[in-house]
Amino acid sequence: MTRNGSDNKAVIMKARVRVPGMLLVFGRARLLHDRIVITDLFHREVIPLSEVTAVTWQGDELRVSLGPEDRLIMRMRGAGAWKFEIQRLCGIKDPAIDLRP
Secondary structure (H helix, E strand, O other): OOHHHOOHHHOOEEEEOEOOOOOOOOOEEEEOOOEEEEEOOOOEEEEEHHHOOEEEEEOOEEEEEOOOOOEEEEEOOOHHHHHHHHHHHHOOOOOOOOOOO
């Protein structure tokens, strides 16, 4: 951790983000080794990666499943890269991609 509780040195990926149902004017998402942090001027949400059960992406939309009925939808550039990095960090195997013989 850096000064004042900031964890910018531990950031793996970051992007501007929009989340349906949330009013985010300057929304930012940061992926850290153990969580996703979504921030705006007066809002901060932390999603622990330990709660992630599945990740899918289509175009600029990233869907993070946090249980059987709870899902976070984020719209961002680079959603595909985020998907694969979250899967790597969570140890989630992608059933659509099996490169092993």
